[in-house]
Amino acid sequence: MSEEACIVGIGETAYMRKPGSGMSLLGLQLQAAVRAIEDAGLTGQQIDGIMPFPNLGHAEGFAANLGCRNLRFQSIIWMGGAAPVASLRVAAAAVGRGLADYVLIPAGWNGYSGARARQTVSEDVSSLPGGAIARDFYLPFGFTAPPQWYSVIARRHMHEFGTRAEQLGCIAVAMRKHAQRNPNAVMNGRPLTLEDYLASPMLADPYRVFDCCLETDGAAAVVVTTAERARDLGKEPVFIMGAASGQPCPADEITNRKDIFETGLSLAAPEAFGQAGISPRDVDFAQIYDCFTFEVLQQLEEAGFCKRGEGGAFVEGGRIELGGELPVNTHGGLLSEAHVLGMNHIVEAVRQLRGDAGERQVAGAEIGVVTGWGDFGDGSIAILRRA
Amino acid sequence: MSQDDTSIATPLPELEGLTGAFYGFCKDGELRFQRCSDCGSWRHVPREMCADCGSWSWEWERSSGRGTIFTWTVVVRALHPAFQDACPYAPVVIEMEEGVRILSEITDCPPDELEIDQPVEVVFEDASEDVTLPKFRRVAS
Ligand SMILES: [Zn+2]
Numbered sequence: 001m002s003e004e005a006c007i008v009g010i011g012e013t014a015y016m017r018k019p020g021s022g023m024s025l026l027g028l029q030l031q032a033a034v035r036a037i038e039d040a041g042l043t044g045q046q047i048d049g050i051m052p053f054p055n056l057g058h059a060e061g062f063a064a065n066l067g068c069r070n071l072r073f074q075s076i077i078w079m080g081g082a083a084p085v086a087s088l089r090v091a092a093a094a095v096g097r098g099l100a101d102y103v104l105i106p107a108g109w110n111g112y113s114g115a116r117a118r119q120t121v122s123e124d125v126s127s128l129p130g131g132a133i134a135r136d137f138y139l140p141f142g143f144t145a146p147p148q149w150y151s152v153i154a155r156r157h158m159h160e161f162g163t164r165a166e167q168l169g170c171i172a173v174a175m176r177k178h179a180q181r182n183p184n185a186v187m188n189g190r191p192l193t194l195e196d197y198l199a200s201p202m203l204a205d206p207y208r209v210f211d212c213c214l215e216t217d218g219a220a221a222v223v224v225t226t227a228e229r230a231r232d233l234g235k236e237p238v239f240i241m242g243a244a245s246g247q248p249c250p251a252d253e254i255t256n257r258k259d260i261f262e263t264g265l266s267l268a269a270p271e272a273f274g275q276a277g278i279s280p281r282d283v284d285f286a287q288i289y290d291c292f293t294f295e296v297l298q299q300l301e302e303a304g305f306c307k308r309g310e311g312g313a314f315v316e317g318g319r320i321e322l323g324g325e326l327p328v329n330t331h332g333g334l335l336s337e338a339h340v341l342g343m344n345h346i347v348e349a350v351r352q353l354r355g356d357a358g359e360r361q362v363a364g365a366e367i368g369v370v371t372g373w374g375d376f377g378d379g380s381i382a383i384l385r386r387a
Numbered sequence: 388m389s390q391d392d393t394s395i396a397t398p399l400p401e402l403e404g405l406t407g408a409f410y411g412f413c414k415d416g417e418l419r420f421q422r423c424s425d426c427g428s429w430r431h432v433p434r435e436m437c438a439d440c441g442s443w444s445w446e447w448e449r450s451s452g453r454g455t456i457f458t459w460t461v462v463v464r465a466l467h468p469a470f471q472d473a474c475p476y477a478p479v480v481i482e483m484e485e486g487v488r489i490l491s492e493i494t495d496c497p498p499d500e501l502e503i504d505q506p507v508e509v510v511f512e513d514a515s516e517d518v519t520l521p522k523f524r525r526v527a528s
Binding site for chain 2 (some may be wrong): 206
């Protein structure tokens with residue numbers, strides 16, 4: 001990918017649980033969108049491309065409120081939590097080819113106060129990954145929700161490589177430490193020790209409660225344009241050096257992959273690093289989609305930050321904490337900042353590369369990685385660099 | 388969650404098309420998977436085509452019914468109201484002798500006795516008047 005595309009605007013709402021945002025699904029996302037558009041030095045009317053999150057919005061609704069005069073590009077990437085980073089890739093291609101000048105990528109939900117995830121799973125089969133396959137071959141056996149689907153892969157990893165609960169705990173603890181440096185993190189002011197982690201109740205063994213992401217209200221958004229337009233906006237852009245997405249085979253059924261650890265990221269990461277012309281060793285921080293702790297470990301392996309089977313040792317000893325070799329989820333992630341569908345990971349990466357991350361700033365950060373994970377292991381990755 | 392939620396029915400498969408055929412065999416006490424007539428590859432869940440060779444030809448071939456435990460999870464807190472009273476229970480991935488894997492459960496094994504590579508064999512359990520589910524029980528190795 002040529003370095004023509006860049007992120008010029010970021011925006012977030014407050015992240016919260018009780019009592020909830022008090023805003024509609026669209027209103028919440030519009031608030032983040034407007035902040036991203038203003039951050040870019042644009043007006044809503046200038047947005048001519050919109051990529052909503054699957055099942056959470058329509059481009060028409062955003063455009064009508066923002067007053068977009070010439071909405072000429074819209075697309076939804078149906079990859080669950082991998083969608084925001086995958087959308088970044090498509091938005092980069094779109095502005096590069098002139099399909100749009102300024103693409104807005106919003107995401108957000110009332111994940112705490114609105115329809116809760118478990119209700120979605122039990123009542124709306126059309127929103128299930130795998131659709132009828134999950135309905136017909138998983139749900140009758142009580143295999144109904146993401147922590148259950150993914151924890152069978154975690155157990156297999158523990159069996160084959162000796163990965164331990166304490167190592168998953170290191171991930172939960174690191175995210176929580178980072179949240180203490182982030183006033184907008186829902187878990188700010190609520191530290192977590194490894195002992196607390198190990199004492200937390202099981203949800204879907206080997207996943208404990210503290211292996212699982214938060215349920216929160218909040219939204220975030222970014223605006224993508226070309227380097228040339230970014231110069232005219234007078235804004236320091238963050239460049240998209242490489243971006244890729246991928247889906248495991250088969251993508252709609254999680255138990256029958258020949259290689260049970262293969263994810264979309266396994267396929268996407270080499271493509272993205274190839275485009276960027278760098279290796280994982282050159283990366284200063286990584287914002288890894290952390291729906292659950294093991295998925296962080298697995299993505300670190302599949303993205304090439306360590307070899308498969310070595311993720312457990314990799315996350316120990318503070319390596320993924322601020323001040324460590326590869327700080328991961330410097331904002332606290334889905335585990336300890338908020339579950340903003342991974343859009344908060346992109347926003348945090350941009351903030352780090354602008355040098356605006358305050359007391360959690362990674363010193364001298366020049367290159368950062370963001371990943372997305374969705375459905376039954378769809379993956380996406382973007383490699384970003386500062387101007 | 389309120390007590391009323393436990394009255395929500397256990398989800399059942401829609402008995403349509405290939406899925407209907409799969410569960411139809413289960414109702415007759417047979418576990419059958421599709422097998423490609425051209426390259427011999429077995430598959431589960433049901434598919435229209437062979438992903439290995441592209442063939443449209445296949446038969447419903449009888450499985451030996453035997454396999455081993457590949458992995459599992461133990462659901463301690465239900466995330467679907469129909470399974471509230473079943474906790475703790477263990478959805479198990481079984482690797483069949485034919486090579487395909489199937490998500491099911493072990494009927495005669497408490498979750499804390501599950502072991503990877505434990506040999507199991509299929510048994511059939513009626514879930515409703517129309518639906519029979521393939522489940523598994525332990526066998527000596
Ligand atoms: Zn074949």
